[in-house]
Amino acid sequence: MPDEGINLETNDIRYRYPWGNEQRYYSYTQYIRQLFGGRVQKLTIDAGFSCPHRQGRSGSGGCTYCNNAAFNPSYCEPSKSVTQQLREGVEFHAVRYRRAKGYLAYFQAYTNTYAPIEKLRSLFLEAASFPGVVGLVVGTRPDCLSEEVIDLLEEINKNTLVFTELGVESIHSETLERVHRGHGWSESRHAIVQLAEAGLHVGVHLILGLPGEDVPMMLESIAQVCELPVNSLKLHQLQVLKGTALAQEWAENPSSVKLFTLEGYMELLGRLVPHIPAGIALERVTAEAPPAYLIAPHWGLIRNDAVLKRFEEQLERLDAWQGKALGAKRVEYVGND
Numbered sequence: 001m002p003d004e005g006i007n008l009e010t011n012d013i014r015y016r017y018p019w020g021n022e023q024r025y026y027s028y029t030q031y032i033r034q035l036f037g038g039r040v041q042k043l044t045i046d047a048g049f050s051c052p053h054r055q056g057r058s059g060s061g062g063c064t065y066c067n068n069a070a071f072n073p074s075y076c077e078p079s080k081s082v083t084q085q086l087r088e089g090v091e092f093h094a095v096r097y098r099r100a101k102g103y104l105a106y107f108q109a110y111t112n113t114y115a116p117i118e119k120l121r122s123l124f125l126e127a128a129s130f131p132g133v134v135g136l137v138v139g140t141r142p143d144c145l146s147e148e149v150i151d152l153l154e155e156i157n158k159n160t161l162v163f164t165e166l167g168v169e170s171i172h173s174e175t176l177e178r179v180h181r182g183h184g185w186s187e188s189r190h191a192i193v194q195l196a197e198a199g200l201h202v203g204v205h206l207i208l209g210l211p212g213e214d215v216p217m218m219l220e221s222i223a224q225v226c227e228l229p230v231n232s233l234k235l236h237q238l239q240v241l242k243g244t245a246l247a248q249e250w251a252e253n254p255s256s257v258k259l260f261t262l263e264g265y266m267e268l269l270g271r272l273v274p275h276i277p278a279g280i281a282l283e284r285v286t287a288e289a290p291p292a293y294l295i296a297p298h299w300g301l302i303r304n305d306a307v308l309k310r311f312e313e314q315l316e317r318l319d320a321w322q323g324k325a326l327g328a329k330r331v332e333y334v335g336n337d
């Protein structure tokens with residue numbers, strides 16, 4: 001069995017692309033394989049949560065770019081129970097992919113910690129007890145993690161691993177205000193530290209190309225987030241989706257929102273990824289909104305895996321790799337999975 005993953009003493013990276021070349025970044029697939037010893041399938045759940053920022057507590061209208069409906073698979077409907085959605089998720093994936101070793105129940109839509117604690121307990125435990133579920137993934141906002149919510153996640157994490165996914169998006173207050181995030185960087189930083197101290201896996205979501213941001217600002221977001229105890233990052237390009245305030249802003253003044261071409265985005269990733277520490281898994285580097293929701297940018301009918309391949313070719317062309325700018329060495333490795 002070849003040596004894979006990160007050598008924490010030397011900070012070297014040893015892994016491969018699925019299609020056989022050397023890999024130049026630490027993929028989430030690799031991270032999950034190391035934790036569970038095999039392939040684990042995420043099953044998305046829409047448990048009918050809302051978002052305090054769209055309605056209720058911290059604001060109204062939501063983030064200017066948000067159309068949550070664009071990210072829900074067809075089998076996810078809050079009218080179905082958690083168990084029913086997981087059952088349908090298993091069937092949906094069984095006909096498309098090879099069998100997984102286990103499942104991660106992914107509470108994705110809206111803010112999945114915005115509900116009374118007993119409701120959260122009941123939904124999370126229902127998912128954790130579904131046959132084959134080995135972990136929960138809980139997407140939320142940094143300002144929706146009270147002490148009792150973190151205690152609950154910590155308790156569940158003792159038997160079923162809990163991966164938190166935090167929408168941070170940027171560290172810059174002018175950006176966060178402009179896109180109407182409804183929280184600041186200090187709340188994000190506090191939430192990351194609290195989650196890590198509770199022993200939970202911490203994943204952070206950042207959007208690249210938010211209005212008004214240049215490359216140094218994005219680099220600064222990455223640097224400050226990666227100084228904290230973060231396990232994984234999800235990066236994606238800004239997209240203009242139907243039904244959002246951003247769509248209106250863009251329609252009224254297209255030059256106010258700078259969107260990446262595919263080539264421009266690859267260049268950007270080639271500059272940013274060497275600044276990400278080698279031990280932080282990259283869960284995604286791009287997003288793919290369904291055509292029915294996407295206004296711009298259009299990169300043709302290119303799918304996520306094709307974009308990923310372009311990203312890997314870009315790293316190869318630049319002879320760059322994750323962590324290179326921070327001194328991580330790369331070990332050339334060719335072997336069998």
Ligand code: SF4
Pocket residue numbers: 051052053054061062063066067068109110111141167
């Ligand atoms: S992006 Fe998240 S936090 Fe912002 S409005 Fe949408 S669901 Fe709420």
